[in-house]
Amino acid sequence: MLPYFPKKFVWIFSRKYIAGETLEDAIRVSKELNANGILVTMDVLGEFITNLDQAEENKVEYLNVIDVIQQSGIGGNLSVKPTLFGLLLDEEVCYRMIREIVARAAKYDNFIRIDMEDSQCTDMEIALFRRLKQEFPKNVGLVVQAYLKRTSKDLEDLMDLHSREMPLNYRLCKGIYVEPAEIAYKKYHEVNRHYLENLEFMFRNSIYPCIATHDIPLIEGALRLIEKYNVPRDKYEFQMLYGVTPERRKTLVDKGHHMRVYVPYGKQWFGYSTRRLKENPKMATQIIKAIFVKH
Ligand SMILES: Cc1cc2nc3c(=O)[nH]c(=O)nc-3n(C[C@H](O)[C@H](O)[C@H](O)COP(=O)(O)OP(=O)(O)OC[C@H]3O[C@@H](n4cnc5c(N)ncnc54)[C@H](O)[C@@H]3O)c2cc1C
Structure with missing residues (x-):
């Protein structure tokens, strides 16, 4: 049903999760987060591209965002989705x-x-990361998904890129796409168990993990591992999505953990919002409330 909701109603809900349509909106939100001791990673929302001209346009926009982050003194970096740069059209051009x-x-x-992104991209995105990490050892990181059965092996295989001086930097998340049971864990407890196993692998090997979750048992599990391995504060960070569980975020920040918030912005907010809503259907009731309750 969600894609058929009138856009303006979806926006009533979405504005909590999206900085706005423009880069200025993202800068404003990032400055507010920075003022509260929180770093950001910006994401320009985009949808499936069908030709390489669109990829070129995306590249120009991203280059501009990096310049603007620098000029405005934002404490933050940028997240990119390779399919927006033509991964599924021409891998070499995307690279x-x-x-x-x-x-x-x-x-x-x-x-x-x-x-x-989804599992049709996993091999290509790992290969892309591998090439870039060799040339820019300090400036590029990858996301890994705990729900994929292959992830433990991928982590082992990528260890040749790791050194104490130039550690690997991963964002560890559960994974958001709907994947077949042959390749992905489906049950909540299975996914969580693998999440903590993957995280423990990272701490054991002095990899820099970005612990991307809002799930309390996982946050608690991560805190136990940080204690077990006596990990200094500057050797890991937590990450959360803009607008999701800000109170959980604050509790961690108040205890002195580094926190980075994923700040999406852009004209393509509708697709992103409907994905977030599908992920957490309870939120759909918020839209219905928003339709009837005047703000
Ligand atoms: C910074 C960041 C970057 C990410 N990058 C990627 C990526 O590159 N690739 C990828 O596949 N996935 C990515 N994800 C999504 C991730 O894989 C999960 O799907 C998502 O974080 C939900 O899982 P969870 O660990 O928060 O636990 P869940 O068990 O899904 O949620 C635990 C609790 O968190 C709260 N919560 C979670 N999600 C929402 C929501 N949308 N709205 C409101 N409350 C919510 C609820 O209280 C829920 O009970 C990213 C997530 C984060 C935080």
């Missing part, structure tokens, strides 16, 4: 575009996170 973005970030000593 060249993202390489240009990472090179621009490296110029400012900043950082690009490669988001992980």
Whole structure:
């Protein structure tokens, strides 16, 4: 039903989760978060592209965002989805575009996170990361998904890129796409168990993990591992989505943990919002309330 909700009603709900339509909106929200001791990673919302001209336009926009982050003194970096740069159309062209973005970030000593998309992209996104990490060891990181059965092996296989001086930097999340049971854990407890196993692997090997979750048992599990391995505060961070569980976020920040918030913005907010709503159907009732309750 969600895609058929009138856009203006979806926006009533969505404005909590999206900085706005423009880069100025994202900068304003990022400055507010920075003022509360929270770093950001910005994401320009985009939908499936059908030709490489659209990929080129996305690249130009991302290069501009990196410049603006630098000029406005934002404490933050950028997340990119390779399909927006043509991963599924031409892998080599996509590599060249993202390489240009990472090179621009490296110029400012900043950082690009490669988001992980659905399983048709996993091999290609790992290969892309592998190439970029060799050229820009400090400026690029990858997302790994705990729900994928392959992830433990991927983590082992990527260890040749790791050193104490230039550690691997992963965002660990559960994974958001609907994947078949042959390749993905489906049950809540299974996914959580693998999440903590993957995280423990990272701490054991001095990898820099970004603990991306709002799930209380996982946050508590992560805190236990931080204590067990006596991990210093500057060797990991928590990450959450803009607008989701701000009170949980604050509790961690107040205890001195580093926190980074994923700040999406852009004209394509509708697709992002409907995905967030599908992920958490309880939120759909919020829309219905918003339709009837005047603010
Ligand atoms: C910073 C960040 C970056 C991410 N990047 C990627 C990526 O590159 N690739 C990818 O596949 N996935 C990504 N994800 C999504 C992730 O995989 C999960 O789908 C998502 O975080 C929900 O899982 P959870 O760990 O919060 O636990 P869940 O068990 O889903 O949620 C636990 C609790 O958190 C709260 N909650 C969770 N989600 C929402 C929501 N949308 N709205 C309101 N409350 C909510 C609820 O209280 C819920 O009970 C990212 C997540 C974060 C936080």
